[in-house]
């Protein structure tokens with residue numbers, strides 16, 4: 001799927017054409033949300049206490065449009081402008097998935113209609129290492145830097161004080177976490193990411209077609225090895241490269257743990273590098289904006305405290321609820 005930076009540019013332009021006053025950091029946050037399950041999966045895989053196949057099915061379900069919209073609703077519920085925030089995040093989640101579907105991803109794709117249909121959708125037009133992706137990445141980096149000042153200037157709102165809003169947000173968050181558990185069987189039945197094929201008893205694999213998405217290919221004697229997402233080492237009966245690499249592959253099982261590779265694509269570190277850059281930019285935007293929002297509050301709190309001591313009573317600080325605007329300013333939107 002396109003790297004994070006690639007999403008920033010094209011989705012930023014579409015969002016700002018639709019509404020020029022939108023806060024860029026909110027748009028960029030929407031660009032990131034569908035990839036959250038895959039980031040969490042990477043972290044959880046380090047601990048080895050969750051069955052990797054179940055974890056993969058959970059992430060597939062959680063990355064679907066319907067479930068990611070629950071996360072958008074949770075975040076929007078914390079805002080004083082829930083409809084606008086939901087529209088910005090939701091639209092960018094949809095755009096993200098549509099853009100993802102344009103890229104070639106063997107054993108992968110997006111679920112736009114789940115839970116009605118768990119068939120993966122993938123138009124598969126270009127690879128992550130190709131001119132369209134490079135162009136989108138340069139556009140994204142330029143766009144994020146161009147809007148950097150606006151992103152760090154617009155304030156980050158404080159937490160809502162409405163108990164009803166908090167309860168609603170918790171409800172949506174629960175759905176974001178629990179729906180994938182209830183829907184595990186959906187992607188399993190359609191053999192998304194070839195989980196069913198790889199999870200089957202080894203003897204049943206022989207003769208089955210399988211695809212691998214960005215897996216480590218290692219030189220080894222007597223046969224090279226391909227490591228699956230579940231950490232299983234599968235032998236390769238035909239030598240396809242004279243060096244180790246990250247590859248996507250189409251293959252079929254010729255033995256219980258041996259595949260014959262029919263086609264492959266070698267990946268570079270470009271996608272990860274561009275994604276880490278995009279995530280770092282987004283985190284910095286929110287971090288700096290939060291710090292700048294906080295600073296006047298501390299100053300005004302100190303001033304309030306001093307004047308309260310004089311007046312002998314307490315005053316409210318001027319900080320707005322989360323997602324909401326201060327009086328006379330607008331946290332989610334320009335203006």
Ligand SMILES: [Zn+2]
Pocket residue numbers: 001002034035096100
């Ligand atoms: Zn994605």
